[in-house]
Amino acid sequence: MDQGFVDLRQNHNAGSSGDYFWPSFTDIMTVIVMIFMLASVVLVIRNWELLENLKQSMEAERAITEDLRFKSEENATLEEQLAQAQYQLSMLRMQLMQAQETAVQQGQLMQQLRTEKRQTEESLRAASERSMMQEAQLKRSDEALAQWQQQFQAQSTELVGLQGKMADLETENHRQSERINTLLESDSNNQQQILVMKDEYDSLKVKYDKLVKPARTPKGKYVVEVRYRKQGGKYRIQFKEREDQPLKSVTSQELDKLLSKLKADHPKQLYIKIIIPADSGLSYAEAWKFMKSTLEKYDYYYQE
Numbered sequence: 001m002d003q004g005f006v007d008l009r010q011n012h013n014a015g016s017s018g019d020y021f022w023p024s025f026t027d028i029m030t031v032i033v034m035i036f037m038l039a040s041v042v043l044v045i046r047n048w049e050l051l052e053n054l055k056q057s058m059e060a061e062r063a064i065t066e067d068l069r070f071k072s073e074e075n076a077t078l079e080e081q082l083a084q085a086q087y088q089l090s091m092l093r094m095q096l097m098q099a100q101e102t103a104v105q106q107g108q109l110m111q112q113l114r115t116e117k118r119q120t121e122e123s124l125r126a127a128s129e130r131s132m133m134q135e136a137q138l139k140r141s142d143e144a145l146a147q148w149q150q151q152f153q154a155q156s157t158e159l160v161g162l163q164g165k166m167a168d169l170e171t172e173n174h175r176q177s178e179r180i181n182t183l184l185e186s187d188s189n190n191q192q193q194i195l196v197m198k199d200e201y202d203s204l205k206v207k208y209d210k211l212v213k214p215a216r217t218p219k220g221k222y223v224v225e226v227r228y229r230k231q232g233g234k235y236r237i238q239f240k241e242r243e244d245q246p247l248k249s250v251t252s253q254e255l256d257k258l259l260s261k262l263k264a265d266h267p268k269q270l271y272i273k274i275i276i277p278a279d280s281g282l283s284y285a286e287a288w289k290f291m292k293s294t295l296e297k298y299d300y301y302y303q304e
């Protein structure tokens with residue numbers, strides 16, 4: 001024993017001091033190897049934990065990226081649907097204005113026909129009054145016949161002439177009434193035929209456009225917004241190039257310059273979203289003329 005500890009080394013009783021060197025070195029190397037192995041095990045465990053954390057972070061990042069992509073696609077789809085709905089709303093408003101103007105025109109035409117009918121009825125009434133007056137005169141002539149026997153032939157001749165005139169007037173009145181009724185029926189039929197033919201033409205044109213060209217859509221296009229209205233008898237144009245920008249008032253010349261530049265910068269990619277507000281104060285002809293000229297000149301759909 002040495003200071004209370006048991007010496008476990010082999011050959012601990014050897015006499016030479018050089019014999020203790022290699023066992024001590026072996027013990028030191030054993031401790032170093034054990035420390036190295038423990039450090040390696042700890043390092044491997046730490047690396048494995050770091051690798052698991054890295055995998056979890058990558059999965060979370062991938063999930064967030066996928067969610068952002070889905071949200072972006074969903075927002076793009078909603079914007080496209082909104083643009084299409086606004087375009088369809090503008091077209092419906094224009095169709096409503098057209099129907100209202102057509103109704104006003106038909107009302108004016110009916111009022112004109114009523115006026116002509118009233119004038120004709122007044123003419124017939126005047127002719128009837130003249131006929132009654134002639135009948136009264138004839139009656140007076142009959143009463144005077146007994147007194148003026150010498151004038152009988154002349155009165156008879158005058159009576160025949162008056163009766164012939166009365167018959168002619170009645171025939172003419174009857175013919176005028178039939179002609180007025182025929183004109184009224186013909187005008188009504190013509191108006192109906194014109195409306196039917198116009199509806200058929202519009203329907204055929206829409207079907208033809210659908211067959212020849214794909215539907216107009218803002219998907220994948222450079223979308224700008226134009227609002228058109230009339231206030232105080234003056235036309236007002238508002239323009240917005242991007243959704244994050246406010247609407248700004250421009251003149252027709254400034255609008256042409258802006259759209260010409262955008263058309264050059266985005267060839268066959270410029271989608272013009274024209275909005276006609278419900279309280280625009282425009283007639284159908286005014287709204288349609290502005291929309292047609294603007295789209296045909298700058299919109300991608302009409303540049304093919």
